[in-house]
Amino acid sequence: LSLHCPLTQETTGIVSAERLAMMKPSAILLNMSRGGLIDEAALASALRNGRLYAAGLDVLSQEPAHPDNPLLALSNCHLTPHMGWNTAAAKRRLTQTVMDNLRAFLSGHPINIV
Structure with a gap:
């Protein structure tokens, strides 16, 4: 699943725990748009528990990333410095x-x- 959409009231948190649970465990989530689209705690949990194979993120909800962001410690979460463009x-x-x-x-x- 590759996200390329604006952050609006309708799209904030669109990738929630419920939506992540609907994805195949072999799925890869890519976000090239806005960090607020993803519930990062739910994503970290899905990645940690093998519910999702991997994530590639060019954005986070807070940039620069807060040191305690759980996504930073996951080997199956790949981050780029918001420079994918x-x-x-x-x-x-x-x-x-x-x-x-x-x-x-x-x-x-x-x-x-x-």
């Missing part, structure tokens, strides 16, 4: 988007207006 292709796209936005703004036709 940091590829050469992503940097090129980001640079191109910034350049396109500046050109459009300077020409009087702004794009990607927030």
Whole structure:
């Protein structure tokens, strides 16, 4: 299961103990979006008890991670420093988007207006 969604009232804690219990023990959970999507205590329990095979997390609910976060001590939980987006292709796209936005703004036709 790979998470790529915003953190909203509806998605906070969406990966709960109940949802983790529905997953196969061979499942791997990946979170590349927001830490608050996962009940980290429930995830730690599922990983520790073999209820879930592994997790790969690019985000945690608190960053930097608190030293007593139980996920840090688990060999089947792999963490990256919230830099999963940091590829050469992503940097090129980001640079191109910034350049396109500046050109459009300077020409009087702004794009990607927030």
